[in-house]
Structures are given as C-alpha cells and as structure tokens.
Amino acid sequence: MTRQRTRLRTAAGRALLGLAAPMMVVAGVLAMVLAAPASATPESDADAAISAAWDDAGGDTGPLGGKDGDVYAVGAGFGQNFAGGKIFFTPQTGAHIMAGAILDKYQSLGGPADSDLGFPTIDEGPGRAPGSRNTTFSAADNPVIFWTPDNGARVVRGAINAAWDKLGGSAAVLGVPTGDEISRGEVISQQFTGGEVSWNRKTKAFTTTPPELADQLAGLEVPSDATSEIAAARRAAGGALGPLGAPDGGQYAIGSDGVGQNYAGGKIFYSPATGADVVTGQVLAKYESVGGPTGDLGFPTASESDGGLAPASRFVPFAAADKPVIFWTPDFGAVIVRGAMNAAWDKLGGATGDLGAPKSDQTQNGDVITQQFNGGSISWDQSTHKFTTEPANLQSQLAGLEVPGADAPKAPAAEPSSTAGKKWYAWSWWWLLGLIPLLALVGLIITAVLRNRRSRDDHFGEHYDGEHHEGDGYDGDRYGEDEYAAGYRGPHDSGFDGRAESHEPDEYESGPAAFGQEPGGYSPQSPWALAGLGAEEHDEAGEPAQPDAHESLEFDSDADSVDTAPTRIQSDVPEDDDDLSDRDEVDHDDEPEPETAAVPLVAGLPPIPRSTYEPDFPSGRHAAIHIEEPDPANTSMRLAGSDPYRAPEGYLIKAHTGTGEYWTPGMPGYDQTPAEIWFVNEEFAVTNGFVRAN
DSSP: OHHHHHHHHHHHHHHHHHHHHHHHHHHHHHHHHHHSOOOOOHHHHHHHHHHHHHHHTTGGGSTTOSBOSOOEEETTEEEEEETTEEEEEETTTEEEEEOHHHHHHHHHTTHHHHSSSOSBSSOOEEOSSTTOEEEEBOSTTOOEEEEETTTEEEEEOHHHHHHHHHTTGGGSTTOSBOSOOEEETTEEEEEETTEEEEEETTTTEEEEESGGGGGGGTTOOOOOOHHHHHHHHHHHTTGGGSSSOSBOSOOEEETTTEEEEEETTEEEEEETTTEEEEEEHHHHHHHHHTTGGGSTTOSBSSOOEEOSOSSOOEEEEBOSTTOOEEEEETTTEEEEEOHHHHHHHHHTTGGGSSSOSBOSOOEEETTEEEEEETTEEEEEETTTTEEEEESGGGGGGGTTOOOTTTTSOOOOOOOOOTTTTOOTTSOOHHHHHHHHHHHHHHHHHHHHHHHHHHHHHHHHGGGOSSSTTTTSSOOSOTTOHHHHHHHSSOTTOTTOOSOOSSSSSOOSOOGGGGGTOOTTSOOTTSHHHHTTOOSOEEOTTSOEEOOOTTOEEEEOTTSSSEEEESSOOOOOOOOOHHHHTTSOOOOOTTSOOOOTTEEOOSTTSOOEEGGGTSOOOOOSTTSOOOOOOOOTTSOSEEEOOSOTTSOOTTOOEEEETTTTEEEOTTSTTTTTSOOSEEESSHHHHHHTTOEEOO
16 A cells, blocks of 8 residues: 555656646746737837937927927827927938927928928038028928028928039028029029029029029939929919819829829829929810820920910910910810911910910811911811911911921810710710600600691691692792891891801801702791691681781691690791691791891791890800799700790700700800700700710
8 A cells, every 4th residue: 555655656746747847938938928018019119219319308408398298190200299399200210309490480381291391300400501500301302491590491492402502502602591492484493692593394404693603503413203393393383372272192103104193173294204284173174185194185294374365364285296285264265276276376476466365176177177266267288288367367477387296186176074075976875864855855746746747637638639739829939038038047146147157168058948948939847847837727618717926836636626825836846848748838928027136936926025035144155154944844955946046935055966065145156056955054955965065
C-alpha cells in the first residue's frame, strides 16, 4: 500500500512539472500583451506631434500660451488652437506653429481646409528683410506668406515666387511684396518695393519693372502642374467669391492628359498645351452640347472673358485648327463662330464691327457655308474660296483673306438646350414618348374627318354629280394674287412675302400657292378646305344656306343633318385630299376685304383684332415671357390649321416637326416660320421633344 502511494505521488509530481513550462510561457505572453501600449492612430500621432512642438516652444509659458481645446481634424490633417496661435499637422509636413498677422492671412484665404496653399512646412519665423516674418506652405507652386510692418502679410507663389527668389529675394533688388498678385486676363503681376514682376500664363514669358530685370529671368524653369494651374485660373476668376464658387467634387481626367474640375458655377479645363481655363453659364452649356473638350472644338485656350459689347457679352476661344470661338449675348445666346466665318468676322471688326454679334451657328448648303450676324451675313464657297457678304460692300475687305483650318470639320448647328443640346434628328426615347399623345390626337382627328365625310356623302351625295360646280356663282378669280396677298399674309407682318430671313433660296411660297391652290381655282389644300368649309349647305327648299357669322359647322356622323354651335371654327383639321377634293366651293364674293390690322378667319367670321394675337412681348432671346394661362379645359397642344401663322387663342408657342424646334413670340423667325403644332407654353414643347430655336 505504501509503495503504491509512493508511485502515485511520483507520477503526479512529474505531470505537474510537465505542465509548468508551457504555463509559464503563456503567463509571460499575457504579461507582455497587458504591458504593451495601445496601437497608434492618426489622431494620437497628431496629438503627440503637436504636443511636442508646443513643448519645444515653451508650453504654457511660451508665446502660444495654454491649450484652447483638443486636437481636431481639418482638411487633410489636424490642428489645435492655443491662446496665442495655432499648430497644424500632417504626416508629410509635420507640426508647425502659426500666429499673428500671418495666421490671420492664412485663415482669410480658407486656411488648411479651403485655401489652395496647403499646410505650413516651417514654423513662422523671421525673413531676410529686417523686421519681416514668413511661413512657407506645401502647395506644388511653393507659396509663401511674407509679412512686414509696413506692408502687412502678402502671398507670393508660383512663377512670381520663382522670379523673386532668382533675383535675390526680399534682401535684394525687388525688396518685399507690397500687395498680392493681380490677374489681368492671362497675365499675373505683383508689386514689390523695388519694382514689379509679371508672368504670362500662356506665353510663359516674364516682364519686369525695371525692364532689365527680365534678362536675368531668361530660361528660368517654372514648375507647372494641373492642380497649380487650375488653382491659378480660379484665383484669376475671383476665387470662392467669383462666379465659380465652391468646388464640386475632385479633379477628373479628360482624355490622355487633360484634367477637369467642377465648381458650383462652372468648370475649369486643363491640358499641358492650353493651360487651365474657366468656362461658365450658357457658354459652358453650348460647349458641352457639342462635346466639350473631347468634341471638335478642343480645349479652351483662354478663360471666359468680356466680349466687348454692351450691356453684356461673353467670349471663349478654343484650340481646334480652325480657331473656333463661342460668343454669347443676351439676345442671341451662345453661338459658335469658326473657320472662314471667324476669320472674316474678325477681319471686319468682330462683334464691335459692322456685322455685330452672331445670331446663330453657321449652316452649310453644298459647298457654301453661311452665318447670320446682327448686322448682316457672311458666306464662304469652299470650292472657289470666295466670300460674299450682306451688305455687299463688306465683301471687298475680305479679298485674299487666309482661312485657318479650311479642311477642319465644321461645327454642326447645335441647339442649346437643357437636354444636352442633341440634334433634332438624334431622336431619343423621350422624343418618341412625346409623340404618343400627338399621334393619338392625329388619329382621333382623322377618324372624325372620315366619319364626317361618310355622313355628308350620304346626305349630300345628290349634289356631287360632277355638274354642280358649274354656274354656282364662283368666277375663278376671287382669290387671285392681288386679293389673296391682301388677306393671307403672315399674322404678324402685313408685308410678309413668304421668304425666310436668311439669304437661302425661297423656302415658302406666297399667295395661293402657299396652300396648294392654283390661282383662279379651288384646291383641296386651300384654307377653306382645311377649315372644313368646302361644300355648300342647302335648306329644305334646295337653296344654299349660309352659317351664322359666329357659328361653326358641326357634323353628326350618326345623323343626316348639319348642326351649328356658337363657337369659333378651330382650324386644326389635318390635310386630307381624298376627303375634301370632291366638295363644292363656297362663294365668298360678298365678303369684305380684311383690314391690315387684323387677320382674316374663315368665311363669314369677323377678323380678330391684332391685339388678341400680337401681345407686347419683351424683346431679346432670353427676355422673360409672360403668357396668360389658358382655359384648363383645353389641351396642352393643338395642330396648326389652315393658317399656320395665326396662333389659336391661348396657344402662342409654335413648333415645327421638320426641324424639331419651337419659337416663342418676339424671337427672331417667329413671324416667318409656319407652325405645325401650337403649344400652351414652353414646358409642354420641351416635354414633347422640341428644343428652343437659335
């Protein structure tokens, strides 16, 4: 028994000794883990670095004084406030102290979060000039804020800073800066106590005062990068307080080497060949409607600037070989002028010359390119290389003019629109969807016309025997050219002759031919046929019956009679030769001649006073248009009737499906363009796929 116990004790002791070694290892590891400090974080690194810089500056008893709150994130780094200044930190720049007027200047420009200076790279310290102080920053163009008691804190950066250093800095001939940089177009200038340095962003050339200093700057390398160039272009445009406003997202690539930056009020486009340039507003919308920097205009070569016309105009040139520009005015919007048109326009004085501002994009007919301007037009024959002008006396000034990029692609006549300026023939699904209600309306009208025809054929068939047209009092001359011209001219121009404003061949016929009517005879396309008045009505005695002057004819397809209703005839019946070709003509010999101050209606109805269809609209393409709201019971659109120039009541927006464009009263071309559809307002025109005409 004793021996057995001894053996058990020996085995237990050996087991305990076997477990002791690993247990000791585990205990040691646990002790090391518990004793290890917590892993570092960006905030802890920033706190440690800022605290070390504060301690080195004397802590509570140093110039910064006590802490004013904890470390906080700002921009791409961190900061901490103190009673006498601030310390800013990033892992790349370290922790650096700023105070006084230099700190105030830095924060007035947006500080580390919103300025384009970056973070400080040195502690604020004395400069070379007596009594001066300075701090350098991390932005790629090496900016510095330099302070003197006499001139305050000034920013010197980029090419100006490189030239200042090359000429010896603040202790040499130029002295210290007396003001911040000033932008004059593409030239940036800065004043110093000993002179001035200017830098042209496009030509990359220095000029100086005194002039001899420029010789010392010949061949000076000025670093250039997209970020610095974009920042400089934004500063030249007024910075955060200018038209661009705040950044909208980060930079993005364009093509192989371009860069773009969006802002609340516009965009900046950069390429190594063109630099960085600002484009805003309707000029930007036009530019992007034809492809922007990846389209055939190329990158802008200068920032948007004043076009030189009062009260307002804007101008941007582009890099394509034919030297295109976009010129904007309040009256005509943004228009592209390029190639031969731009060369001739510039030769004749541009917007301030005889031709004035461009009215619309160039058009091409065969080899001839034409563009309309406020004071005339220019045409260029590509085959003969000859110019013609209107007025003609300008043509002699263009003899021998060299045309840049004569073989370059010509700008399409793109319409500015909120739908990215697509061509009318590039139909989108929205355009197709917009046609659905229009097609339904056309189908209903055609169905009604066919039913009316069958009803009237049953009731009046005895009068259409081929002999009734003779001896009915119609002399064939009632609507000759003289009488027709007096009563069927454009509703806004009693002298309209059917020709468009441009110098193209005649697009519209005047007189009876405008409606498909042969002079001296009846045609199924005449205004009367389109209005549904091609046949006489007879009473029970067989005598012709005349409708009341204020009543319209309504045909009941289910009855053998014709009713009248006290409503005006809506002349929006589509043309249908088969339905109308075999009707009798109405004798209108006894109608009074319409006055020039009114537009004639159908037979027997009084003319509408001009004031009801020609309101006093504001002039100018972009002027506000106030249109009286129509009866909500009416539809949003109406097909044009027999007179495509007369607006139905409440439908003042005219549209043309052949071009996909619409016109508002007061716009150029409104009076001369026949409508195919009338809309209540512009919103419905846009919804149905039409774009505003140039």
